Amino acid sequence: MVDYVIETNNLSKIYYKNKVVNSVDMHVEKGKIYGLLGKNGAGKTTTMCMLLNLTYPSEGDIFLFGKNVNNHSNEIYSNIGSIIETPGFYENLTAFENLKIISKIRGDFNSNNINSVLQMVNLDNDKSKKFKDFSLGMKQRLGIAAAIMHSPELLILDEPINGLDPFGIKEIRTLLKRLSHEFGITILISSHILSEIENIADVIGFMDNGILIEEISKEELYTRLDKFVEFEVSDIDLAVDIFKKLELKENKDYAVKGDMLCLYTHLNLRDKFNALFVKAGIDVKKVNLREENLEDFFTRFVSNN
The missing domain is CATH 3.40.50.300 (P-loop containing nucleotide triphosphate hydrolases)
Incomplete structure (x- = not known):
């Protein structure tokens, strides 16, 4: 006990x-x-x-x-x-x-x-x-x-x-x-x-x-810390518009952090998202697979409750 x-x-x-x-x-x-x-x-x-x-x-x-x-x-x-x-x-x-x-x-x-x-x-x-x-x-x-x-x-x-x-x-x-x-x-x-x-x-x-x-x-x-994909792109607003057209939801599926776009779900589709960005004329400077820290977890956790 x-x-x-x-x-x-x-x-x-x-x-x-x-x-x-x-x-x-x-x-x-x-x-x-x-x-x-x-x-x-x-x-x-x-x-x-x-x-x-x-x-x-x-x-x-x-x-x-x-x-x-x-x-x-x-x-x-x-x-x-x-x-x-x-x-x-x-x-x-x-x-x-x-x-x-x-x-x-x-x-x-x-x-x-x-x-x-x-x-x-x-x-x-x-x-x-x-x-x-x-x-x-x-x-x-x-x-x-x-x-x-x-x-x-x-x-x-x-x-x-x-x-x-x-x-x-x-x-x-x-x-x-x-x-x-x-x-x-x-x-x-x-x-x-x-x-x-x-x-x-x-x-x-x-x-x-x-x-x-x-x-x-x-x-x-x-x-319970999620892995996520970090995209460094030339046009963050246009990249977000692409996510929204795919019905991805902010703070649940993705989040914007400065000039970085962090993808929390559909990680297995990151190559396809990268191709969509390039097709839309967005320069993709970096694509990194990372693990969230406590701050990331807390933000996501509170947003979803």
Whole structure:
């Protein structure tokens, strides 16, 4: 039997008659990194806020660690760390001093524990630096340190890599993988950056317009990535007209990407399509057989659902 740390049933949220989260059934397995993937406005943050009891569901049930949150809220939420939006800290204090204040408010101050957490997030060598002098990546790592300082079993992170440069993204990615693989922390992370979700997640939930379309393991995802034919042509509009006359549908059968025409279906007819282009006076500069990445899959998947 699968051990789910997060499980929702028909979870929905309505704001002013607008259903921003619509009947979400989510399943986050213990010890996994679950990537909630969707465009801005897809409902990711609202879903996380409901999971964290920051806003109440309009409909549905939430089970965390196998328990209904309505009946065991104090026990449950003491075992969760989270970052929703940008973490706030005192600008003129060091990382240690900021965490000391947080831990004293919680009533669990332990200097050894703080030093250990700072070491985990690679901030132990910046003991004298003030928060105001931190890079954005350092600030995000301190936010994660604050979220894990009480040794939670579940970490919920909303867009933790948003705004980071490539080096900062790599730092956060390495840290989250370590927290999951070495310390067994279950992680729910949201992002609209498809490549990062692909790099970090064990399971991906595709969300669009408030609906969780599907949950899929990364291993299964790779078996479902379609091959496609990429035509580089001199007249993209004329090539598209030919596809339309053949009753091929955009986003389902083909897509336009810059000066490239990508064909997803009828791959065995690519020689005939190439001949039709040439007959119509279109110069075909390249014809490549490729495999789609997560971004291609997400675009096609959302368009067809």
